[in-house]
Amino acid sequence: MDGFVQFMEEKFVPVASKIGAQKHLVAIRDAFMVTMPMMILGALAVMFNNIPIDAFQNFMASIFGGESWKGFGGSVWNGTFAILSVFIAFLVAYNLAKVYGKDGLAAGAVSLGSFFALGGALGMSSNGLFIAIIVALVSTELFVRLIGNKKLIINMPDGVPPAVARSFAALLPAMIVISLFGLIAAIFAAFGVTDIIGSFYALVQEPFMGLANSYPSALLIAFITPFLWFFGLHGANMIDPFLQTINAPAIEANLAAITAGKAAPYIVNKPFIDSFVNLGGTGATFGLVIAIYLVGRKHKAFSVVNNLSAAPGLFNINEPMLFGLPMVLNPIMFIPFILVPMILVSTAFWSTKLGIVPVATIMPPWVTPPILGGFLATQSFAGAILAAVNLLISVLVYIPFVKISVIQEQKREQSI
Known part of the structure; x- marks a missing residue:
């Protein structure tokens, strides 16, 4: 056992430590930590609507008249699980940009724009998580490199509020990144793939979930x-x-x-x-x-x-x-x-x-x-x-x- 422990400490632990501190994985992990309360709330809302007790269901229906009482749980689900991919697209980009010392809010906004340009409106729920993560990582890597290019920065005169100056500094990089994802969506559409997220879910994500x-x-x-x-x-x-x-x-x-x-x-x-x-x-x-x-x-x-x-x-x-x-x-x-x-x-x-x-x-x-x-x-x-x-x-x-x-x-x- 001592030999095994020594071997693992020398060979395995340094590699595992690097993986655990890898900036992209940390950004993903921290993003999901933020969304955890919303995932719990969304699950509880659906549970409330579907408590398998006939007496409870009949009691609620008698008070509110029919199924209208389930609107509360449905609305909570709409604000949690139904837009989970949107949260992740923003938060992963935000966390990753902060690691690079760049404007996290701008990176998050660009990631959201890129996600919707790629067809995010069709995959805002958890079905679009894989695509949301990929878009967040790729768009942020592109954005932080472009925003560091002085030729793409629009400099504002002195006296302009800092928030306005930051938005103009990110203008051209944001336009380039979002346009790129829009172009990708157009290319897929030309080959008959109009729902990139749905197709990815069916071909990759769903089988992967089954394997797991x-x-x-x-x-x-x-x-x-x-x-x-x-x-x-x-x-x-x-x-x-x-x-x-x-x-x-x-x-x-x-x-x-x-x-x-x-x-x-x-x-x-x-x-x-x-x-x-x-x-x-x-x-x-x-x-x-x-x-x-x-x-x-x-x-x-x-x-x-x-x-x-x-x-x-x-x-x-x-x-x-x-x-x-x-x-x-x-x-x-x-x-x-x-x-x-x-x-x-x-x-x-x-x-x-x-x-x-x-x-x-x-x-x-x-x-x-x-x-x-x-x-x-x-x-x-x-x-x-x-x-x-x-x-x-x-x-x-x-x-x-x-x-x-x-x-x-x-x-x-x-x-x-």
Whole structure:
């Protein structure tokens, strides 16, 4: 194990650190972090409209007369999921331009213009996320280079307000970039492709979502995040840009299917991972907290760290445990830290696949405590039971490794 850790520290960690700090991925990650409250609100609005209780539906219909009461949820959805790609097109460009030290607002506006020039009005919802990200990245790279060209800057005389001067400085670069995307749209239209976003969704994004929805993909997601964390790298932040491009469309597709009375097509999404796998955070470390209370509380150091980690862990914040126990570069805890999420994703995936538990369609806030998150995500007590079973599994797997860790610590202390 020591040789493996040394090899990974020398060869893997530097590369992974560079990937995690890569400016384009950081811009995408930060953009989705801003939109997370809107995604949660949109999912809750659809849930409110489709609460599967006949008494509730009949009660609301009797008060408001028919289906008019659902207008509230529909309006909230229009302001969240329905324009999610628009948010992303602006925010990714804004974040990326700020990294270059350029005007983020101007870059965001240019990205929006480019997105709509390419046909964004047909793909403002999550179906257009891939295209929105691509447009944001490409348009911003072009914009920051053009705005740095002195020949394209219209200089205003002294005394002109700074906001006006900045807008004229960005005028020609903005015109060039947006026109370029308009030209691309015209070329596609000449070949009969009038809906670029819809065509891209059908040819690339939808098949990719289906691939990510498989059991092997779920196992990979469960493995990669704790694996990165073991070396001190924030695994969730590193893979979040990739996951979010499939997460939002999957949730929206599930909600649309349920609203239409059909089966939800996508099992693997963010509420699935948050509610059934990351119980207490990456590695399901709330199970570790319970395990230490059961078999490791007599060791003072373990007990102190555990007491400090318990309350944050209940709300899926596990940095005190990861760095306090620690889990990072801990060869004994490496096995359960990697193994537990893969076991939990297996039980959750097949329980959902076999119809024992409903598909996760609602995205609770990521700080929702374990078990409650399972209930909210599936709108079913079966989801809460599955989360409880997974939590119990995590405790049972962690217990022997806690015992081994305590014994090793006691031996080390006696040898000093």
